[in-house]
Amino acid sequence: MPEYFNTGKIVATFGLHGEIILLHKTGQADAFKDIxxxxxxxxxxxxxxxxIESNRIRNQEEVYLKLEGIQTKEGAAKLLxxxxxxxxxxxxxxxxxxxVLFYLGFKVADKAAGIIGRVAEVVELPAQLLLKVHQNDTELLIPLNSNTLQQIDKNNKIIHVILPDGLLDVYRK
Structure with a gap:
């Protein structure tokens, strides 16, 4: 089964012919140019x-997309x-x-617990990032800040962390 990565959210319709506005966090204004x-x-x-029939940049984080099969504003509104x-x-x-999207799909490894799981989502908060990781049928939120981050191995796609004692136990009960 293919793996899909969340890139953004449809935030508005535009015009009468079914264009949508996609808010994305790719870090590149022209990210969807060749998609x-x-x-x-x-x-x-x-x-x-x-x-995608056509796309054009709105600003650094938004792009207008015209999708095949969506011909009206009402059709586009269903995707909001x-x-x-x-x-x-x-x-x-x-x-x-x-x-921050770059780390989606990376494995998270705790110094004591070993591999915890893969990053499914990155939640941005003012003081830190939270990595949403799935382990079996449990969703774990792993804080990523200067106290927990040990190393990021981009070649092997592993984020090494040192988690506070008992954090993983909270999710296992």
């Missing part, structure tokens, strides 16, 4: 492919607030190493 397909999560874990994903190949091509 031909996006996947929209219409239902949980159901990724529907949409082919939906999450937009890319397949792994396209995702890795466009995401900047300076973007």
């Amino acid at each position: 031909r397909t996006v996947f929209i999560e219409e239902k949980q874990h159901s990724f529907i492919p949409y082919f 607030r939906k999450q937009v994903y890319l397949d792994e190949d396209n995702f890795r091509k466009i995401v900047s190493p300076d973007s």
